[in-house]
Amino acid sequence: MLNDITGDRxxxxxxxxxxxxxxxxxxxxxxKWLLVDRETGQVYQGSAHGDWDRLDPVxxxxxxxxxxx
Numbered sequence: 001m002l003n004d005i006t007g008d009r010x011x012x013x014x015x016x017x018x019x020x021x022x023x024x025x026x027x028x029x030x031x032k033w034l035l036v037d038r039e040t041g042q043v044y045q046g047s048a049h050g051d052w053d054r055l056d057p058v059x060x061x062x063x064x065x066x067x068x069x
Contacts, residue, residue, distance in 0.1 A: 014039060 026032060030046035034055075037043075044052035
């Protein structure tokens with residue numbers, strides 16, 4: 001829901017368990033999978049080795065918008 005004064009969105013809170021949960025993906029095409037942490041915004045892509053590789057955003061200078069004028 002939007003805050004009427006600032007226009008900011010209220011942060012979503014996710015319930016946490018007392019102990020960690022193991023989540024497993026069985027697939028023949030691991031690189032098609034993305035894992036998104038909806039709390040932090042971090043994004044990971046599955047690798048051929050069965051790991052999750054963190055994807056860091058890349059902003060190309062020619063695509064960056066100038067908001068100063």
